[in-house]
Amino acid sequence: MGSRVYVTGAGVVSSLGYGREAFQRALIEGRSGVSKVSGFDTSAIGRDFAAEVKDFRARDWLTAAEARRTGRCSAFCIAGARMALEDAKLPQGSINGERTAVVLGTTMGEVALIEKLDRAWVASGPDGVKDVEVSRYGTTLLPIHVARAVGARGMVLTLPAACAAGNYAIGFGADLIRRGRADVVITGASEIIGQVQFSGFVRLGAVAPDRCQPFDLERQGLIVGEGSAIFVLESEEHAMRRGAIPLAEVGGWGIACDAFHITRPHPDGEGTLHALRKAISDSGFTAADVDFINAHGTATKANDAVEARCLNEVFEGRRVPVSSIKSMIGHCMGAASALEAASCIETVRDGWYPPTIHYSQRDPECDVEVVANEARRGAHDVVLNNSLAFGGYDAAVIFAKPGKIPSEAPCLR
Amino acid sequence: MTPLVITGLGAVTQGAVGREAFERATREREVGAFRAPTLFDESRWPGARVIEATDFDPAPVLGDKGLRNIDRLTKFFLVASRNALEDAGLKRDAKWLSGDGSFGRRAGVCASTAYGSLESMVELHRVALLESPRYLNPARFPNTVINAALGYVSIWEDLRAVNATVCNGNCGALDSILVAESFLGTDRADVIVVGGAEAMHEALFLAFERLEAMAPDGQPHAPGDDERSRGMRLGEGSVMLTVEREAFARERGAPCNVRITGFGTSFEPPSSEVMVINLSAEAIERATTLALADAKLAPSDIDAVVSSANGYSAYDRAEKTALAAVFGGPKPRALTKRAYGETLGAGGAFALGTAYVALDRGIVPAARDSAPWPSDARRLLVLTTGFYGNATAVVVERA
Numbered sequence: 001m002g003s004r005v006y007v008t009g010a011g012v013v014s015s016l017g018y019g020r021e022a023f024q025r026a027l028i029e030g031r032s033g034v035s036k037v038s039g040f041d042t043s044a045i046g047r048d049f050a051a052e053v054k055d056f057r058a059r060d061w062l063t064a065a066e067a068r069r070t071g072r073c074s075a076f077c078i079a080g081a082r083m084a085l086e087d088a089k090l091p092q093g094s095i096n097g098e099r100t101a102v103v104l105g106t107t108m109g110e111v112a113l114i115e116k117l118d119r120a121w122v123a124s125g126p127d128g129v130k131d132v133e134v135s136r137y138g139t140t141l142l143p144i145h146v147a148r149a150v151g152a153r154g155m156v157l158t159l160p161a162a163c164a165a166g167n168y169a170i171g172f173g174a175d176l177i178r179r180g181r182a183d184v185v186i187t188g189a190s191e192i193i194g195q196v197q198f199s200g201f202v203r204l205g206a207v208a209p210d211r212c213q214p215f216d217l218e219r220q221g222l223i224v225g226e227g228s229a230i231f232v233l234e235s236e237e238h239a240m241r242r243g244a245i246p247l248a249e250v251g252g253w254g255i256a257c258d259a260f261h262i263t264r265p266h267p268d269g270e271g272t273l274h275a276l277r278k279a280i281s282d283s284g285f286t287a288a289d290v291d292f293i294n295a296h297g298t299a300t301k302a303n304d305a306v307e308a309r310c311l312n313e314v315f316e317g318r319r320v321p322v323s324s325i326k327s328m329i330g331h332c333m334g335a336a337s338a339l340e341a342a343s344c345i346e347t348v349r350d351g352w353y354p355p356t357i358h359y360s361q362r363d364p365e366c367d368v369e370v371v372a373n374e375a376r377r378g379a380h381d382v383v384l385n386n387s388l389a390f391g392g393y394d395a396a397v398i399f400a401k402p403g404k405i406p407s408e409a410p411c412l413r
Numbered sequence: 414m415t416p417l418v419i420t421g422l423g424a425v426t427q428g429a430v431g432r433e434a435f436e437r438a439t440r441e442r443e444v445g446a447f448r449a450p451t452l453f454d455e456s457r458w459p460g461a462r463v464i465e466a467t468d469f470d471p472a473p474v475l476g477d478k479g480l481r482n483i484d485r486l487t488k489f490f491l492v493a494s495r496n497a498l499e500d501a502g503l504k505r506d507a508k509w510l511s512g513d514g515s516f517g518r519r520a521g522v523c524a525s526t527a528y529g530s531l532e533s534m535v536e537l538h539r540v541a542l543l544e545s546p547r548y549l550n551p552a553r554f555p556n557t558v559i560n561a562a563l564g565y566v567s568i569w570e571d572l573r574a575v576n577a578t579v580c581n582g583n584c585g586a587l588d589s590i591l592v593a594e595s596f597l598g599t600d601r602a603d604v605i606v607v608g609g610a611e612a613m614h615e616a617l618f619l620a621f622e623r624l625e626a627m628a629p630d631g632q633p634h635a636p637g638d639d640e641r642s643r644g645m646r647l648g649e650g651s652v653m654l655t656v657e658r659e660a661f662a663r664e665r666g667a668p669c670n671v672r673i674t675g676f677g678t679s680f681e682p683p684s685s686e687v688m689v690i691n692l693s694a695e696a697i698e699r700a701t702t703l704a705l706a707d708a709k710l711a712p713s714d715i716d717a718v719v720s721s722a723n724g725y726s727a728y729d730r731a732e733k734t735a736l737a738a739v740f741g742g743p744k745p746r747a748l749t750k751r752a753y754g755e756t757l758g759a760g761g762a763f764a765l766g767t768a769y770v771a772l773d774r775g776i777v778p779a780a781r782d783s784a785p786w787p788s789d790a791r792r793l794l795v796l797t798t799g800f801y802g803n804a805t806a807v808v809v810e811r812a
Contacts, residue, residue: 065687108558129619140581140803144680159577160559199547203549204551390564391558391564
């Protein structure tokens with residue numbers, strides 16, 4: 001039988017603060033992390049709002065050597081991992097490195113570094129490109145830096161699954177434990193905002209002027225965000241042996257690929273439906289068991305309509321409370337579903353459903369039970385985290401109160 | 414691991430597209446044609462020597478339509494994936510042969526690229542930098558996202574069950590096997606195309622040149638000969654392989670001659686805080702030991718090794734040290750990077766492809782060291798060494 005997988009620690013770097021509790025508190029208060037972009041010049045881009053992590057100082061979390069050898073995206077990962085290990089009460093040196101894997105998601109990794117390297121190349125030719133900066137670049141490096149920081153010596157893997165990357169990493173990380181490949185998995189995702197990436201979303205016509213209104217009739221698109229959320233996953237035996245208190249249990253997960261269009265979701269949502277149903281059934285539940293949905297909810301016209309239709313089909317019209325925290329922290333791309341997972345875990349703990357802010361008019365095409373503008377409390381045994389992504393990706397993960405996943409669930413077989 | 418059978422192979426490399434051409438290259442190509450680059454201005458890089466798929470034309474495989482906004486990396490993945498699916502008897506003329514046409518729901522892709530599309534990233538950045546961000550081509554923007562290439566593979570090949578890009582530097586292609594095994598073992602798919610691709614670009618060349626890892630013209634380049642060789646040389650291309658559970662392959666009548674039976678991966682941090690690069694014999698040794706244990710084999714059961722050696726002496730020395738520790742003496746080694754160059758995220762796929770055709774067809778790889786290749790090789794160890802202390806090994810066996 002596959003082991004139960006517990007989340008025993010979480011770390012968050014976000015536009016709304018650091019650490020899972022502060023993060024969720026800000027979400028419950030309905031605060032917005034969106035403001036004018038300060039990281040780069042937006043004058044020629046046509047949009048100038050984002051949810052940046054403005055006060056991040058790498059040296060608050062990283063050693064001087066770590067800060068020297070990492071880019072901002074990796075630094076977000078290390079910061080999150082340190083918080084997660086502290087949260088899990090797993091001190092440095094206490095883990096068996098060879099049985100610990102690091103699996104992280106991202107969309108573009110150290111995108112700002114490649115922009116910097118290319119600027120130097122254009123300005124000064126190849127000699128302007130510094131080897132020390134070259135060695136900081138590479139999507140591969142995210143888990144390598146984290147493995148060094150935490151003492152992991154098992155698998156080090158990046159799953160660049162675009163905006164579903166957090167769910168991919170958590171889902172695959174949980175499967176590594178269930179399939180006996182690791183006892184501890186440090187997982188999650190990280191993303192930073194690069195100028196080209198920001199501009200690209202604008203050129204796709206996907207970016208709203210100044211606020212993100214998921215599921216709203218007047219929604220105008222997404223707001224780009226950044227951050228990281230990193231988790232400690234442990235096998236039940238490992239967690240129990242050391243007396244860890246689980247925050248939540250990771251249930252089943254579902255993935256699919258629309259194979260339809262590189263950026264647009266499939267209009268019938270076939271992949272999304274499959275991912276949602278597989279996550280629920282693999283957890284040993286039916287749709288009736290799900291208490292709350294942390295939706296992908298990007299606030300683009302296409303995404304929200306397709307997602308809402310899929311949710312209604314899977315839940316057969318049952319009005320399950322749905323919210324998109326992207327209304328507050330923007331679309332953090334690869335890190336989005338990891339940050340949403342951090343919120344899901346807090347919801348499982350305390351029963352607070354974070355609101356979808358800026359929600360004013362119901363869209364008949366998005367006929368779901370939106371937790372509008374104010375947080376509310378409700379049943380919180382089983383929470384669903386949904387994500388869609390570039391490349392036609394769909395991924396959904398179930399989080400539950402520890403022990404709530406039925407022992408006969410397919411994911412535990 | 415649950416053993417997986419390899420049922421098909423597709424490849425794109427210098428002068429070779431498809432399984433037959435790859436088998437011929439394995440049999441005949443002792444050393445690839447390392448030449449001055451043509452994809453970027455060679456006059457900026459005197460003495461540069463690389464392997465490019467210069468004559469690669471996707472049109473005969475993919476047709477002429479729909480390729481305008483697709484970059485080189487994606488074309489490699491697309492051609493090699495279609496080759497592999499057809500070689501496995503799953504498709505003909507790009508159409509599913511199995512099921513009622515809905516087989517795509519049970520088929521997926523999971524493969525590696527270490528650097529994604531630098532071509533697209535640099536192209537778009539140059540437009541933003543030298544012209545204006547408002548001129549970025551929205552049809553090209555998605556290519557800058559690392560998983561876009563495999564997203565296109567799913568669209569073109571109707572692979573809807575799973576789609577995952579895997580990055581672990583040079584080890585990613587072998588890692589894609591474990592991700593695929595996990596997907597197959599949790600009933601997410603029946604067939605998965607695994608492997609990797611990497612595309613040549615001046616930015617990639619510049620990076621390794623800056624790291625002083627390359628052997629220019631006139632300097633000895635001999636992967637596997639760590640005492641003589643003075644550096645690596647980049648290559649490009651893709652190898653993709655279909656993997657399935659044996660029961661499924663048998664059911665559909667596919668030959669089950671070659672199985673992947675063991676997997677091991679490991680990471681070893683550098684000894685110094687200031688270092689990032691770490692060519693670690695410990696990591697390779699541990700990955701190998703784990704793979705052997707996973708396959709329930711002793712070191713003496715392994716007939717030969719498909720090496721990761723790329724010609725950078727410290728890199729090759731780490732592997733030699735690790736192999737000596739595991740095997741106690743030399744094993745015959747296939748040295749695929751002599752034939753194909755260092756293809757980074759695709760390197761493990763070229764190695765696995767070599768192991769597959771060696772076992773499936775009894776081919777003796779021409780690119781190898783001087784030790785005699787066993788005439789009846791049945792069990793091969795395939796190695797990949799990363800630049801950061803990462804290493805992955807798999808065991809491949811003939812039935």
